[in-house]
Amino acid sequence: MFETRPDRDAEVVLLGRSNVGKSTLMRELTGHTFNTGQRPGVTRSPNHYDWTSEDFVLTDLPGFGFMKGVPEDVREDIKTDVVRYVESNAEKILVGILVVDGKSVIDIIDRHSGEDEIPHDVEMFHFLQDVGVSPVVAVNKMDKVDDEDDRLNDLAERLGMYPPWKQWQDTIAPISAKRGNIAALNEAVREHLHEANRDDLFKFF
Numbered sequence: 273m274f275e276t277r278p279d280r281d282a283e284v285v286l287l288g289r290s291n292v293g294k295s296t297l298m299r300e301l302t303g304h305t306f307n308t309g310q311r312p313g314v315t316r317s318p319n320h321y322d323w324t325s326e327d328f329v330l331t332d333l334p335g336f337g338f339m340k341g342v343p344e345d346v347r348e349d350i351k352t353d354v355v356r357y358v359e360s361n362a363e364k365i366l367v368g369i370l371v372v373d374g375k376s377v378i379d380i381i382d383r384h385s386g387e388d389e390i391p392h393d394v395e396m397f398h399f400l401q402d403v404g405v406s407p408v409v410a411v412n413k414m415d416k417v418d419d420e421d422d423r424l425n426d427l428a429e430r431l432g433m434y435p436p437w438k439q440w441q442d443t444i445a446p447i448s449a450k451r452g453n454i455a456a457l458n459e460a461v462r463e464h465l466h467e468a469n470r471d472d473l474f475k476f477f
């Protein structure tokens with residue numbers, strides 16, 4: 273378990289597979305540079321970013337799923353830690369931003385869908401809902417995707433939401449963190465903060 277969490281009453285977390293761009297997005301949201309693009313799986317503990325005198329923390333959780341050069345048991349441990357972190361702080365976590373790579377997410381989900389297998393991204397999406405954390409899927413690297421609407425409709429369907437994806441703009445947010453294009457995500461997060469009566473946190477998104 274991670275023991276580094278600052279004592280704050282409200283939190284938003286970023287989670288997702290390794291190399292999808294969580295730390296890049298974290299940089300866009302905070303203006304602070306975190307290690308990005310390093311060897312996948314090097315980050316084993318959360319990056320917390322909190323603001324002095326603000327009762328709010330933004331947390332970039334370690335990536336889970338396949339990582340080149342990282343043994344399976346270590347990968348499993350990381351995922352267990354991420355799940356436990358979210359579970360034990362669920363009351364304070366207002367939004368869980370599940371970051372996926374728009375270029376590869378459908379292929380990865382389909383490759384791992386089977387009778388006794390649930391893809392990590394699909395599992396995490398439902399897990400967030402189960403523990404009462406509002407999920408927002410940040411579909412990153414859209415600068416590399418040509419058929420944007422088709423891709424997003426496919427993703428909505430894989431996550432159990434009827435296409436067209438545009439009905440779900442509070443849950444599906446196409447972005448390009450690297451290009452600083454994250455307006456759709458900010459908008460989606462704000463909707464959930466508003467529902468939680470936390471308009472005071474709009475300044476962070």
Ligand SMILES: Nc1nc2c(ncn2[C@@H]2O[C@H](COP(=O)(O)OP(=O)(O)OP(=O)(O)O)[C@@H](O)[C@H]2O)c(=O)[nH]1
Pocket residue numbers: 289290291292293294295296297307308309310311312313314315334335336412413414415416447448449450451
């Ligand atoms: N084309 C493109 N590349 C991106 C985008 N966002 C991030 N990347 C690249 O994706 C790679 C991984 O980014 P990171 O931010 O380190 O990914 P991460 O999810 O934090 O990875 P882990 O810490 O291993 O879990 C880097 O080479 C980034 O430059 C994007 O919007 N578009």
Ligand SMILES: [Mg+2]
Pocket residue numbers: 294295296307308315
């Ligand atoms: Mg990272």
